[in-house]
Amino acid sequence: MFYLGVILLIAGIRDGRSQECSSGFSKKVYTFIAHSQELVEGEVLGKVEFHKCEGSQVTFHTTDSSFRVMFDGTVCATESLRLLEKHCFVAIATEEKLGSQWASDIEVSVTELLKEVVSEAQYVASPDVEVSGQESKVPFPRPRSVGHKIWKRHWERSPIRVPENQRGSFPKKLVQVRSNSYKEGTVLYSITGPGADETPVSVFVIDRKTAWLSVTQSLDREEIQEYRILVHITSESGEKLEDPQELVFKVVDQNDNPPQFTQKGFTGFVQEGAEPGTSVMQVNATDSDDPDLDNALIGYAILNQEPKEPTSKMFNINKETGVISVEMTGLDREKVGEYKLMVQAADVEGIGLATTATVIITVTDSGTQFEPNLSCNISETSSPLTTHVLNMAQGIPARNMKLTVSQLEGTAETQNWKLLKSGLTNSDGRCPGLLTLDQFSAGTYKMQFETAEYWKGLGLTSFYPYVEIVFSTMDPSQKYHVPLLLSPFSYSTYRGS
Incomplete structure (x- = not known):
């Protein structure tokens, strides 16, 4: 029934392609790997790539409300849920103005959390490790019989995820660590590390005989994001029987903090x-x-x-x-x-x-009009680079501020900058036409604003003698607007449009 619904949905969506625009998903099918059947709210699965036309506004939605696609293509779970071996749904992109739509299939597969990487020998170990509060087993592997040689081994293990802010009775069982070499009850287990015998002490405990590892209290990701616990196995006399295993417990974020x-x-x-x-x-x-x-x-x-x-x-x-x-x-x-x-x-x-x-x-008040005496009079519509400087301390445009535009020649190590233009901001704090189209190409540029002289003219002292903004352009056909929000002690900028 699910696949039939997907087929009908895709059939009802326009291809959305036209001669003028080549928007669309980069793939027809995206496959993401979940390391556990248990997903938690907000968990990121992967990212889809969508190519859109310049100036278009695209929104995403899915055929399964348990998942969403964010504006940057990130796919995440909207709620905690348990996956089957494979889960499928469709991501749909909609162009708001034209109403065109594109679709791509998303498949979520579940893999084993435990992967064995063997050096010089093979080991018997294959059970899954489940997470998010599900009781699981983690083996101490037993080497196949190869005389009395001591074999090295290395394990890559995905973190065991524990949601923060859990409620209910504690302790809660998380995983069971067992040895393939010894029968239960003949060996003793212990744990060390922060969260065990180090501060914060006893967040995690282990049953010495059954090897069940439990969490004793609700966790807070904002305090500690992960715990790394070493599990030890010894004889009753204290003799070390196996190399310690490290278990990583990742505290999974819940949306419990407003901005x-x-x-x-x-x-x-x-x-x-x-x-x-x-x-x-x-x-x-x-x-x-x-x-x-x-x-x-x-x-x-x-x-x-x-x-x-x-x-x-x-x-x-x-x-x-x-x-x-x-x-x-x-x-x-x-x-x-x-x-x-x-x-x-x-x-x-x-x-x-x-x-x-x-x-x-x-x-x-608009004040008097000011015309710069340096060349900065190319029309804003024809210039590929513009700026707007605002005096945030007094809430006025930063007029009559000197600035230069340079382009990097050679490599960043040589710091060889070629001066392209000098100018002054006008009464609105703008220098709308900094470069002509033939001056602008792909590369690295530097805009330098003479802030100390500007603040001195207002009877203020600047912490910065000047402010430099260095940025790179990949596509010279695009227009770049670089505003500067300025005070005597701070500044900020961003890529405008």
């Missing part, structure tokens, strides 16, 4: 009459959950704007970076001198646990 803004409130400034796309400021939040999972992937949004004049959406926030920019024309200081925004930071790409902060944006 936190780096400030209680944010303030910014924007010049009246600023055009749509003008950068105003940036808010930032952090999440202490696992950065490799979408539990810590933050999405930003504007929930409310006051006053709602001349429209309720005067500003926009970049979902990924938190940069707030002008969305609509009509900023007029005489009509509205200050805007109050309620912004949200939510994990799981903006749909998970959330927190809010207040942003106050003051509209400043």
